[in-house]
Every structure is written in C-alpha cells, then in structure tokens.
Amino acid sequence: MAPLSVDAPRQETESHGRTTPGTAPARVVVSATFTAEPLQAPLELWLRELGLGYEVEFAPFNQIFQSLLDPAGAFARNASGVNVLLFRWQDFGSAAQIEAAAGELSRAIESAAPSLRAPLLVVPCAPSPEFSSDPGNAALSRRLESELAGRLRSQSGVTLLGNDLAQRWYPVSDYYDASGERLGQIPYTAHYFAALASLIARRTDALRRPPFKVIVLDCDNTLWRGVVGEDGPAGVAITPAFQALQRFVVAQHDAGMLLALCSKNNEEDVDELFRVQPDMPLKPEHIVARRVNWDAKSMNLRSLAAELDLGIDSFIFIDDNRKECAEIEEQCPEVLTLLLPEVEEEIPRFLEHVWAFDHWGTTADDRNRTRVYAQKLERAKVERQASTLADFIASLELRIDAQPARPDQLPRVSQLTQRTNQFNCTTIRRSEAEIQRLLSEGFQCLTVSVSDRFGDYGLVGAVLYETQPDALVVDSFMLSCRALGRGVEHAILQRLGELAEQSGLARVDVRFAPTPKNAPARTFLEGVGLPFRDAAPDGTVFRFPVREAKVVSYQPDAAVAPAPEDEGKGKGRSSASAAVRRAPYARIAMELRDPAVVAARALVQHRAPRIVAPEDAPQTGLERELAELWAEMLGVQQVGVRDDFFDLGGTSLLAVQLLSRIIDRYANENLTLSSVLDAPTVDQFARLLEAGGSLEYRSLVPMRTNGSRPPFYCVHGAGGNVLSLRDLAMAMPADQPFYCLQARGLDGKSEPFETVEETAAYYLTEIRALQPHGPYYLGGGCYGGLVAFEMARQLRERGETIGLLALIDTYNHAYGSMLPKTKLVFYNARFVVRRVAHHLRRFSGLKSGERLAYFRGRVGGLARHLSSFAALATGRSRTQVVGDPPPGIPGEQSHHGSFHRTLARVVDANLAAQRRFVPQALDGALVVFRASDPFVEPYADRYLGWAPLA
Numbered sequence: 001m002a003p004l005s006v007d008a009p010r011q012e013t014e015s016h017g018r019t020t021p022g023t024a025p026a027r028v029v030v031s032a033t034f035t036a037e038p039l040q041a042p043l044e045l046w047l048r049e050l051g052l053g054y055e056v057e058f059a060p061f062n063q064i065f066q067s068l069l070d071p072a073g074a075f076a077r078n079a080s081g082v083n084v085l086l087f088r089w090q091d092f093g094s095a096a097q098i099e100a101a102a103g104e105l106s107r108a109i110e111s112a113a114p115s116l117r118a119p120l121l122v123v124p125c126a127p128s129p130e131f132s133s134d135p136g137n138a139a140l141s142r143r144l145e146s147e148l149a150g151r152l153r154s155q156s157g158v159t160l161l162g163n164d165l166a167q168r169w170y171p172v173s174d175y176y177d178a179s180g181e182r183l184g185q186i187p188y189t190a191h192y193f194a195a196l197a198s199l200i201a202r203r204t205d206a207l208r209r210p211p212f213k214v215i216v217l218d219c220d221n222t223l224w225r226g227v228v229g230e231d232g233p234a235g236v237a238i239t240p241a242f243q244a245l246q247r248f249v250v251a252q253h254d255a256g257m258l259l260a261l262c263s264k265n266n267e268e269d270v271d272e273l274f275r276v277q278p279d280m281p282l283k284p285e286h287i288v289a290r291r292v293n294w295d296a297k298s299m300n301l302r303s304l305a306a307e308l309d310l311g312i313d314s315f316i317f318i319d320d321n322r323k324e325c326a327e328i329e330e331q332c333p334e335v336l337t338l339l340l341p342e343v344e345e346e347i348p349r350f351l352e353h354v355w356a357f358d359h360w361g362t363t364a365d366d367r368n369r370t371r372v373y374a375q376k377l378e379r380a381k382v383e384r385q386a387s388t389l390a391d392f393i394a395s396l397e398l399r400i401d402a403q404p405a406r407p408d409q410l411p412r413v414s415q416l417t418q419r420t421n422q423f424n425c426t427t428i429r430r431s432e433a434e435i436q437r438l439l440s441e442g443f444q445c446l447t448v449s450v451s452d453r454f455g456d457y458g459l460v461g462a463v464l465y466e467t468q469p470d471a472l473v474v475d476s477f478m479l480s481c482r483a484l485g486r487g488v489e490h491a492i493l494q495r496l497g498e499l500a501e502q503s504g505l506a507r508v509d510v511r512f513a514p515t516p517k518n519a520p521a522r523t524f525l526e527g528v529g530l531p532f533r534d535a536a537p538d539g540t541v542f543r544f545p546v547r548e549a550k551v552v553s554y555q556p557d558a559a560v561a562p563a564p565e566d567e568g569k570g571k572g573r574s575s576a577s578a579a580v581r582r583a584p585y586a587r588i589a590m591e592l593r594d595p596a597v598v599a600a601r602a603l604v605q606h607r608a609p610r611i612v613a614p615e616d617a618p619q620t621g622l623e624r625e626l627a628e629l630w631a632e633m634l635g636v637q638q639v640g641v642r643d644d645f646f647d648l649g650g651t652s653l654l655a656v657q658l659l660s661r662i663i664d665r666y667a668n669e670n671l672t673l674s675s676v677l678d679a680p681t682v683d684q685f686a687r688l689l690e691a692g693g694s695l696e697y698r699s700l701v702p703m704r705t706n707g708s709r710p711p712f713y714c715v716h717g718a719g720g721n722v723l724s725l726r727d728l729a730m731a732m733p734a735d736q737p738f739y740c741l742q743a744r745g746l747d748g749k750s751e752p753f754e755t756v757e758e759t760a761a762y763y764l765t766e767i768r769a770l771q772p773h774g775p776y777y778l779g780g781g782c783y784g785g786l787v788a789f790e791m792a793r794q795l796r797e798r799g800e801t802i803g804l805l806a807l808i809d810t811y812n813h814a815y816g817s818m819l820p821k822t823k824l825v826f827y828n829a830r831f832v833v834r835r836v837a838h839h840l841r842r843f844s845g846l847k848s849g850e851r852l853a854y855f856r857g858r859v860g861g862l863a864r865h866l867s868s869f870a871a872l873a874t875g876r877s878r879t880q881v882v883g884d885p886p887p888g889i890p891g892e893q894s895h896h897g898s899f900h901r902t903l904a905r906v907v908d909a910n911l912a913a914q915r916r917f918v919p920q921a922l923d924g925a926l927v928v929f930r931a932s933d934p935f936v937e938p939y940a941d942r943y944l945g946w947a948p949l950a
Helices: 037-049 064-069 095-115 135-152 163-169 178-184 190-208 240-254 267-276 297-308 322-331 344-352 369-385 389-396 407-419 432-440 488-502 519-532 546-550 577-581 585-591 595-604 621-634 652-666 674-678 682-690 723-731 756-770 783-797 821-844 848-873 901-916
Strands: 027-032 055-058 081-087 120-124 158-160 214-217 258-264 287-293 315-319 336-339 399-404 444-452 455-467 471-479 507-512 533-536 539-545 700-704 712-715 738-741 776-781 802-808 927-929
Touching (some): 027 037, 037 190, 037 595, 037 652, 064 081, 095 120, 095 135, 095 432, 120 135, 120 190, 135 158, 190 595, 214 240, 240 258, 240 344, 258 297, 297 315, 297 322, 315 322, 322 336, 407 444, 407 455, 455 488, 488 507, 488 546, 519 533, 519 539, 621 682, 652 674, 674 682, 700 756, 712 723, 776 783
Parallel strands (some): 027 055, 120 158, 214 258, 214 315, 258 287, 471 507, 712 738, 776 802, 802 927
Antiparallel strands (some): 444 455, 507 539, 700 738
16 A cells, blocks of 8 residues: 655744754654554664654553544644654454444544644554464454555644555564563564654655755766666667666656756767657656766756756766766765665665655646656756747747645645745745644635746745734745746735735734745845835845835846845755755665664664673573573673673663563464563573473562561552563552552463452462461552452451551442432533533544534444433443443453464453442542543542441
C-alpha cells in the first residue's frame, strides 16, 4: 500500500524542527497497543543522524483511543514533531471485535486529526505468525488496512504507513518474539523495532525538510555501462541495474522532479545514443535541461540553476566518478551529491534508500512540472528576442485568475507554503491541516492561477488573509518563481484592494518577515509600497490604503531587478548553511538501510566504559555468554559475575528483553520474570540454568528482605507479573522489607485460580509461612487491590490485625449495586449529561466539514450511555456501569493470539475472577490512593466505591 497524504509541521524556513528558546520541545510521541518502549533507542539514533532535537515520549500502554481523543493528552500537547500510532489488528480481540474496533479507530482518527498540531503517523504492525497463519485473519487484516487507507487518504495531517511498506524497505525475517510477548507484551525482536524506527524516522525527515526539485545525472557509467565517446552509441550496455536506475529517475520525473543532464561528453554522441537505444526507459522528453560539454561540472550546475531559476540547494547530483563528486562537494556544497556504488547490482537498493527521493503525495502541478518548465524556457527565448520587456509581456497574452480556494486546492496551497522561498512574504510553513484550521477560524484563502499563449502555469500563488475592523490583513502571500516578473504580484494586490473595498475596509496590510531568500518579495513591496512601510514586532508591515492597492500597476521597463540574494539567479546562489543541516542521505543509503545494523548501533550508542575486576570476571562459557547478554542489554562494556542487573540500571522492560533472549538461546520455557529477581547476577543465573533452568515456582517474590519495619506485601495486577513493582519497592525507605505476589500459572505448569477468594486464600498461606501473625501490611493496584482487600477480610475473620490496606487506583466494580436506586439513577444521569456537555464543547470547536465525522464517532457511545441509563431508570439493570468501554475498544481485556497462550490463560482467569467478585464488608480501615488524572467514572466517588465496605 502506498503512503498517504503529505503534511508538514508549521515551522520557520531555517528552523528544520529545532527548538527555539522559549518554545516547547518537539517530540515524537508514540502510542501503541503493545509495549513499544524498545523503539526508543533506535529512534534516538535516527534523530541524532537527522540532526533533530526531538524528544521521544511514550503514551500509556494500550491507550491509543485515549491518546487520539483526549484533548489534554500527549498527542494534543505535541505542538511540533510527530505523533505515532502503532497497533496490531489482533490486539483488538476476536474477529468481531477487530471489525468493530477498526470502525472506531478510523472515526477516532478522523475526529482527532483536525485538532492535532503535529502530523499523525498511523502504522499497522506485523501480526504474530500464529495470527497470520489463519487465512481468515490474514484476509481480514488486508481488507481492514485497505479500508482504513481509503478513509484516511483525504484526511490532512495523517499518513498511513502500511505494513507492506515496512516489508519493502526494511524486511525482517526474525521479527516475532514469542517469549517477549509472553513476559511483557513486547511482541517484536530488536531488529523489527529498528525497522519500525527507521520507517518512522524516514517519514519524519520528509515532513521537516524542504523538498528537492531537480535530479542532475551524469551519463557514462551512470545511465549506462560504458563510455559513449569510446564504445560508440551502440556499444554501451544498458544492463538491468542501469535499466532500474533509469526507471527510478523516470518515476521521480512522474512525481514532479525535474531531470537534467550534466556530462563531460560530446553532445552529438549523447543525442545519437538516445536515438539508437530506443528501449531505454529514459527519453529525451523527460529531460528539461542539459549541460553536455567539457566544462567543470560545478560551473555547469550553477548554470543549470540559473537557467531553471531554482535554488541550487534543491539539486541532487548523481555520478559514478568519485573525483567529480568531490569537486561538486567542494565547489557546490549546497547540492546533495550521490556517488553510485561501485558494484552496479547495488545501485537499485541504494537509490531506494536515499530518503531525499521520497514522495509522500503528488499534486497535478507536480505531474506537469517538466512541461511547465519547458514552456518557461521557451518564454525565456522569446524574452531574449524581444526589444523591450514591455513588448515581451504584451506578447505573452497573460491570463490571471484569482479566486477563493477550493477544498481540492488546499494540498497545493500547503505545498506553496513549503516550497516557495523567493516571493514569500512571511515564509511560514503550514500543513494542509493547519490551513484548514485557519479557514475554520475565519481566515480566507485566495488562489492564483496563470496561463499565457505558451501554456498553463498552474496554481502558482496563494494569499491567506483575515479581515479586521479596519483592514484586510495578509498573513501569507506567496508566488511561485515561475510567475515572477510578469506583473502577477501586482494583479494580486489589486484584487486584495478590491476585496477590502467590498468589505468597507480602509487598508490592506501586508506583513513581511525577511529571510536570506525572500528578497524578491521585499523588492516588490518596497517598489510599490515604500511610503506605507511601518515597523512591526516580527518584521515589517506595509499598510496600503485601499485606493492605492486598487491602482497598483506593473511597469515592465521600470521594474527593479531582484536583489543579489535571490536564489538561483545568475550564479545559482544559495545558502551554504543548508548543506550543513542536511541529513547524511548517502551514508544512510549505504550503511543504515539494514535493520540489524540500526539495532546494533542503537545498542552501542549508550554503551558506557566499565572495567571488571579480575576476580569478578566470568570463568565458564555459560557465564561469559550471560555476561555478554547482560552487557548488551544494559549498554555497558563489561559485566562482572556478581554485578546485580538492577543495580547496573536494569529496568523491568530490559529484564523482559533479557529473559526473552535467554529463553530463546537456551530453549527454556520454564523461566518467568521472577527468575531475574531471584537470580539477578550472572553467577546466580548461571547456577539457575545449570540446575535445570527453573526454580520451584512460588507466588511470594522477595524484592527487599532486610529492614526493621514490618514487611509490606503487594499483589500483582491482571497480567500476573510483578517485575514492574520493583520500582515501587526501591522507592521505599531502605529499611522497608517489600514482597510481591505473582499469579499462579505463569510458569506454564500450575493452573491459575478462578476466583478472587481462592487467590487470596492461597497467597495468605505463603505470607503466613513467612509471617505467622500480624499486623499485616497489604496493598495492590487495580486487580491486585481487589485481591488485597479480600486477603485483609479473610485475615480479619481469623482475628488478625491489619496494619495497612492500600488500594492503589482500585475501583469497586460492584459499587453501583450497593447504591439506592434514586442515587444510582442520579449519578448515571449526571454522568450522561457531563459526557454530552463534553462532546458539545468539542463539537462547537470544529468546523462544519469535521462535525459529521465527529458526531458519527460519538453517537454509538452516547447510545450505549443512554441505553444503560434507561435500563437503570426502569429497573431492568442494577449493575451496568455507564463508563464501561464499548465493544471493540480495547480496555483491560485478554486477546488470544496477541499474548502467548500462557499469559493469556493467566489474564483471562484474573479478569474473569474480577468480574465475578462481589466484595464483602471489611471490619477495619483502608487507604485509597487515587490517580491525580483519573478516568471519568460515572459515580465520581472520592473513595472509588469502597466507602460502604470499610
């Protein structure tokens, strides 16, 4: 599937995504249905390669809908940079749930995209082999991705990076990590995460850089094998590699790039070769200009830039000769110079990985660019023959059409803001979504199309403006260089004067912010409006009285020539600083096109120097292998056999990846995450593996055993694992013993419990073996809080003392059934009103074209809320919670085929036990810890529903 629409973040010409003082940092914000944090290292590697100061941030696990729709969420807060949405179809559940969730997802994206300031990348990721091996699942995934692509194709600010695109550019055979998915919902290997990071970085690069416009090609051993002057036009070889190169540049031509030749050759020989080699994909009509002579190629490139009237920093030069490339790099550092690989069979793959050639959407103007420039060169010939400029202008029979922008023209308007440098009064870069947002806020857009007797220039100009009480204020005024010097800019100002007069306004105010390249805009404004120039905080404003704007006229023979800073004029001049900021595209294409290489370099980039004492060095082959794995995961050079994994900076995420590697390497499925806690050093883990690879499985896992305080026992969540609780344990005082309770069944041998009551009873047997009598200090989050509550209740029944019962963001799901009907109805009615009010506020802030999609996305949820409320009001239901997630939207639920079967059994059992659990009154107190930014609950109870029970 091809990539979809192109949009770029708003930024000033020279910023290229860098953060300026006083502004929020640009970020890559990632939200995924799986654990995506392994993306961080390769993403940061790419951001450094690209010279982008972006920060990487991850949204909470499996909250992609919240990320999209939360007006205060991480996506909404990201003012620049890029937002990334990663998902697997299988993570939404069964086939029916996947189908429903696909519709919810597309509606959520359509609803959220207009309000997001940063572009959104939507990335369907590779399914597990188990899921994709089912023909029905594979067909469903293909259909849903195709449908999603169709829905998003017209959605500005959104790009769908299809799974086939990742497979084409960055194929990875060993992409799936079954152990990582079982242990920590990390379904991919480091190589696949590196491939995802590469795909995201590639699109991010295209969003932030000015586009290249011209490809200049050498001939001998670049377009063909051989030297035409020596082998003769019929003697050169068009091998498959050179055929592929020619097809590649023709595709670039079709996407809007201009093609030119720059070769040290006899021009007659080159012309003859094109005649006698009719099967070449590249034809003379594809080439807009040429310099086939014996002059220095750097001089020829500047001459081409002057002829085409384009900045030389928009040129890409391709040659096979290292010496010629060095000369261009020395004399024309602004040009992107590409030296072809010496082995010609590598040429196609090299070109495919030069990111500068990426086109993520084309307009009609792009497809017609070669024809337009050919017409431009014909005009130039006529201009040279004319006796005066006025005679030339008159001979053109110019036609200028200025009209309000149509919706289908907005991609081209956005492209003008991105590409136009010379005649661009403020040089504000805007995406299509940002332009749409401005129009919804009251701005207006005027588009300008031009034609003459030679042909159609296309849509060459645009003006974004707003009306204020006394003036028509121009925010952006840009005109393509191919329409300059014709009086088009004068006609536009006249039209703005007419519009201002029709609105009863006194002035036309045109803002101007100088840049190194927009001297032609300044020359025009000063030429017609010098008396009306006024200072402004961010530059200059020209305040034209309406009567003056209406009568501005073009006097060709009195026109002032563009200032020397004008790019492309005469010498093909451009800012050499552009070359300094450019990404190393050639090196990327040669060295960083393989995900395995990217993954390896991402590991090395943080590797810290470290020396291990001789007595701590590994002694056996197994210890050496484990020490290497420890060092690789931790990013250090060496690890001693007695170094604690966590003391060296190990985290729960790294522990999952480490254990996954160990399980795969030593074929041991008996290991669980608590194995890293039980044996955190190399020598301990080596002994564990030598003893058979597994410890006696138990639920009680010690995090810290020393200390004078009473021990605290913390219960796992629905996933059953406890490694993530280690951070909480380490945050406690140094003398606080801390134990965790992991679920039965994680070892793949024991059976998970079916009820909260029997889970609590079993955990108490392990705790009381360690601590026979109270007071007991217990706690847990979410599902773990329910188990801790039941443990406390059972202990109180036995006459034991509870020192602390801590429920961490644990909601009493049975609370609704404990309320009087009148109170229950009131709470639910209030909840529905609040939700409706929330959506109405968002609805009112949308423009008319976005409201229908937003309404469609919300109507299903609103219907469920109203249905639940009606059931409560009429007595048909006593337990329905209005805030439950609708079918098809993933909440805390099991997804077969998504997790490893072992983990799925544990999660299924825990969630089923949670649904069945009805807590009984507790003779004692408890402490409820609430999140500072909670989910909206229907009852808005400060104790999360526990007050009636304790």
